[in-house]
Amino acid sequence: MIKQTILIIEDEEDIRKLLAYNLQKEGYATLDSGDGADGLHIARSKQPDLILLDLMLPGMDGLSVCRELERGKNTAAIPIIMLTAKGEELDRVVGLELGADDYMVKPFSVRELMLRIRNILKRHVQAAARAHLARHGVSLDTEAHKASVENARIDLTATEFRLLENLLRHAGQVRTREQLLDDVWGYHFEGYARTVDTHMRRLRAKLDQAADVLETVRGVGYRFKE
Amino acid sequence: MIKQTILIIEDEEDIRKLLAYNLQKEGYATLDSGDGADGLHIARSKQPDLILLDLMLPGMDGLSVCRELERGKNTAAIPIIMLTAKGEELDRVVGLELGADDYMVKPFSVRELMLRIRNILKRHVQAAARAHLARHGVSLDTEAHKASVENARIDLTATEFRLLENLLRHAGQVRTREQLLDDVWGYHFEGYARTVDTHMRRLRAKLDQAADVLETVRGVGYRFKE
DNA sequence: TTGCCGTATGACAAAACTGTGACAACGATA
DNA sequence: TATCGTTGTCACAGTTTTGTCATACGGCAA
Numbered sequence: 001m002i003k004q005t006i007l008i009i010e011d012e013e014d015i016r017k018l019l020a021y022n023l024q025k026e027g028y029a030t031l032d033s034g035d036g037a038d039g040l041h042i043a044r045s046k047q048p049d050l051i052l053l054d055l056m057l058p059g060m061d062g063l064s065v066c067r068e069l070e071r072g073k074n075t076a077a078i079p080i081i082m083l084t085a086k087g088e089e090l091d092r093v094v095g096l097e098l099g100a101d102d103y104m105v106k107p108f109s110v111r112e113l114m115l116r117i118r119n120i121l122k123r124h125v126q127a128a129a130r131a132h133l134a135r136h137g138v139s140l141d142t143e144a145h146k147a148s149v150e151n152a153r154i155d156l157t158a159t160e161f162r163l164l165e166n167l168l169r170h171a172g173q174v175r176t177r178e179q180l181l182d183d184v185w186g187y188h189f190e191g192y193a194r195t196v197d198t199h200m201r202r203l204r205a206k207l208d209q210a211a212d213v214l215e216t217v218r219g220v221g222y223r224f225k226e
Numbered sequence: 227m228i229k230q231t232i233l234i235i236e237d238e239e240d241i242r243k244l245l246a247y248n249l250q251k252e253g254y255a256t257l258d259s260g261d262g263a264d265g266l267h268i269a270r271s272k273q274p275d276l277i278l279l280d281l282m283l284p285g286m287d288g289l290s291v292c293r294e295l296e297r298g299k300n301t302a303a304i305p306i307i308m309l310t311a312k313g314e315e316l317d318r319v320v321g322l323e324l325g326a327d328d329y330m331v332k333p334f335s336v337r338e339l340m341l342r343i344r345n346i347l348k349r350h351v352q353a354a355a356r357a358h359l360a361r362h363g364v365s366l367d368t369e370a371h372k373a374s375v376e377n378a379r380i381d382l383t384a385t386e387f388r389l390l391e392n393l394l395r396h397a398g399q400v401r402t403r404e405q406l407l408d409d410v411w412g413y414h415f416e417g418y419a420r421t422v423d424t425h426m427r428r429l430r431a432k433l434d435q436a437a438d439v440l441e442t443v444r445g446v447g448y449r450f451k452e
Numbered sequence: 453t454t455g456c457c458g459t460a461t462g463a464c465a466a467a468a469c470t471g472t473g474a475c476a477a478c479g480a481t482a
Numbered sequence: 483t484a485t486c487g488t489t490g491t492c493a494c495a496g497t498t499t500t501g502t503c504a505t506a507c508g509g510c511a512a
Contacts, residue, residue, distance in 0.1 A: 157489085159488080173369045188335070195490055198471095199490095423461095424500085424502080428500095453512100455510105455512090463503090472495085473494095477491100479489105482486095
């Protein structure tokens with residue numbers, strides 16, 4: 001599993017460090033910036049999974065950053081949690097209006113913030129992950145780790161599931177054995193490329209009537225039918 | 227196929243040699259430097275395809291080099307893999323923030339590093355290479371590995387596909403048998419130049435009505451019609 | 453028109469690929 | 483500890499793909 005990255009845009013260094021420390025402890029990767037314009041730039045180039053955005057910032061205030069993020073094609077979908085100091089509450093309406101997903105009033109409970117972050121990320125991941133994971137009657141529920149063919153459950157082992165998921169996510173594209181080994185087995189795997197074949201066979205057997213969604217591209221690799 | 231060049235900026239000579247040796251074995255050309263400022267200079271003048279950058283360097287540290295690379299107009303797009311020693315992990319965030327594409331913590335697995343390099347390079351090449359691969363009714367979808375003539379699918383073998391792709395990418399230009407053997411078969415291929423002829427015949431047969439897009443330039447080679 | 457040289461063709465055997473069944477190693481679980 | 487499910491390897495067989503060769507063909511210049 002790839003670590004999710006959270007961008008912290010906050011000018012108070014103490015808070016920034018506190019947040020970074022706690023987020024890292026929770027297993028997230030963090031990026032941070034103490035300045036609005038800079039933070040916006042990082043968001044655009046690194047595309048974090050979530051942004052913690054302070055309202056009061058030097059250079060460019062949080063609302064403007066929010067508005068800009070919302071406008072950018074590849075940042076519009078990133079969830080934002082606004083951090084506001086007491087007394088700025090009036091603005092929260094505007095913030096939410098502008099696309100923030102949630103807000104926290106300082107001083108806030110770190111624990112609560114962590115929980116909200118986890119929830120929001122889960123929602124977003126699910127939404128993104130579930131979107132295209134069904135095709136030609138084969139569908140995967142990545143969260144529940146359940147697979148089905150024409151609405152009939154089938155049992156897949158962990159590896160089979162990851163393999164099918166990878167193929168499905170790249171439906172229509174040929175995936176070479178090397179790519180599959182890297183993505184599904186991981187870089188550490190030092191094995192026989194033909195291992196992939198065996199797993200394809202097992203997958204096909206389990207997919208049964210739907211086995212033809214897995215196409216062999218001779219001399220290249222495998223492809224989930226477009 | 228032109229060799230890709232990788233710049234190694236690392237002060238420990240043993241590691242530098244180890245990396246250079248392995249990279250060359252993988253078919254890359256290498257440049258190296260044991261000093262930050264010097265490495266930066268080489269990067270600017272030679273424009274390598276990828277940079278391996280150690281964090282701890284004499285003279286100018288890795289982060290500064292990274293920042294400078296990011297700033298330079300003709301170095302900003304070069305992917306960077308940071309090499310960090312254990313315990314420097316805190317900095318990786320900054321590194322990623324500054325534009326590194328990936329990082330490895332020492333001691334790292336050379337094999338894994340090679341795989342990551344391959345993947346990153348592939349991503350970068352793909353992004354640049356995907357273009358209008360269609361002409362005179364012949365179109366290729368390199369991702370899906372599908373070919374069609376006048377919107378009708380045709381089956382090509384792996385070699386035929388690569389050959390047609392190469393000709394198409396150089397549409398309008400004559401390609402000699404030697405060039406085709408180098409690009410399509412690989413520069414290590416020591417075979418009969420007439421092999422190309424046979425494959426051209428097979429391609430023409432499969433292209434059917436569109437066979438005339440493949441022109442023979444007597445005494446020189448072949449050309450995809452402009 | 454003839455002869456030369458490069459190219460197209462058809463046939464073929466070698467090489468390369470993929471699908472399969474079997475199996476041992478491993479780990480989890482009862 | 484015994485058992486069961488999962489995984490990675492391997493050897494083998496059936497096919498397809500590929501490289502080579504011998505031969506026929508065709509453009510071009512003399």
